[in-house]
Amino acid sequence: MNIQQALGQASQNLSASSPSAMLDAQILLSFVLQCNTAHLAAWPEKELSKEQQSDYLQLIQQRQQGSPVAHLTGQREFWSLHFFVNNSTLIPRPETETLIEYMLTKFDHRKNLKLLDMGTGTGAIAIAIAKEKPDWQIVASDVSNEALKLAGQNSEYHQISNITFVQSDWFENITSTDFDIIVSNPPYIASDDPHLQQGDVRFEPLSALTSGPEGLDDIKHLCAHAAEHLNNNGWLIVEHGYNQAQQVTDCFTENKFTKIEQQQDLSGHTRMTAARL
Numbered sequence: 133m134n135i136q137q138a139l140g141q142a143s144q145n146l147s148a149s150s151p152s153a154m155l156d157a158q159i160l161l162s163f164v165l166q167c168n169t170a171h172l173a174a175w176p177e178k179e180l181s182k183e184q185q186s187d188y189l190q191l192i193q194q195r196q197q198g199s200p201v202a203h204l205t206g207q208r209e210f211w212s213l214h215f216f217v218n219n220s221t222l223i224p225r226p227e228t229e230t231l232i233e234y235m236l237t238k239f240d241h242r243k244n245l246k247l248l249d250m251g252t253g254t255g256a257i258a259i260a261i262a263k264e265k266p267d268w269q270i271v272a273s274d275v276s277n278e279a280l281k282l283a284g285q286n287s288e289y290h291q292i293s294n295i296t297f298v299q300s301d302w303f304e305n306i307t308s309t310d311f312d313i314i315v316s317n318p319p320y321i322a323s324d325d326p327h328l329q330q331g332d333v334r335f336e337p338l339s340a341l342t343s344g345p346e347g348l349d350d351i352k353h354l355c356a357h358a359a360e361h362l363n364n365n366g367w368l369i370v371e372h373g374y375n376q377a378q379q380v381t382d383c384f385t386e387n388k389f390t391k392i393e394q395q396q397d398l399s400g401h402t403r404m405t406a407a408r409l
């Protein structure tokens with residue numbers, strides 16, 4: 133079997149279960165062959181060894197049963213950086229790059245800022261910022277020790293030296309009171325949301341996804357306590373669900389935040405709210 137035949141067969145097998153069958157087939161084959169996807173297009177007639185065929189078939193079967201592609205390959209790209217991923221936390225999503233773009237634009241010329249990334253997961257937000265702003269001092273926290281282990285592995289891979297990792301149930305073990313920015317992509321899905329039974333989220337931990345009946349419990353907690361850890365004029369920045377913009381705005385205002393700014397994702401949904409103390 134050659135590359136073209138393997139891809140044709142696999143994408144057909146995946147078409148009933150995955151909305152991105154051909155892309156999945158390409159990513160998984162390039163993972164097995166340890167090459168990039170451009171190589172697959174350049175060498176369609178290259179034969180797969182028996183071992184490669186068997187490894188590929190096994191991955192395609194796991195994907196048919198729903199396993200996320202990122203869990204099968206153990207990696208995902210975020211902000212054009214390689215991240216190791218596993219089932220201890222969320223697989224980084226493209227919409228979270230909106231927060232990175234916003235911070236880099238808004239605080240472009242600021243030196244030596246102190247930033248706290250809460251619920252860091254793989255470390256995606258903290259590491260992307262640390263790469264772009266090596267003079268900023270970053271604290272990245274998570275309640276999950278497994279997630280922190282993964283974030284530490286990602287930080288080491290990228291040779292980051294300006295992040296300190298802290299295990300903490302939100303602000304419990306956060307001692308500093310002078311952050312310039314607190315940023316978070318917290319859990320924000322309602323606990324009975326039917327989407328939890330579909331797609332990749334079935335394989336991600338509920339602790340990274342859900343937050344009470346409306347999905348807002350964690351955001352409300354962050355809004356209520358952020359001021360105790362921000363300096364004067366400090367900013368709180370959160371990602372939230374596509375239909376939560378008004379409730380999040382109300383929550384910021386009730387907690388005396390001003391200068392509310394919001395950003396939309398690529399689909400035009402307001403997915404990020406930022407505000408200043």
Ligand SMILES: C[S@@+](CC[C@H](N)C(=O)[O-])C[C@H]1O[C@@H](n2cnc3c(N)ncnc32)[C@H](O)[C@@H]1O
Nearest residue numbers: 221222224251252253274275301302317318340
């Ligand atoms: C939606 S994920 C975001 C992960 C990562 N920041 C990202 O953007 O890809 C939420 C993260 O919050 C963490 N988390 C959940 N409850 C928490 C709590 N009480 N205190 C701190 N972190 C928490 C989860 O373990 C998870 O890693």
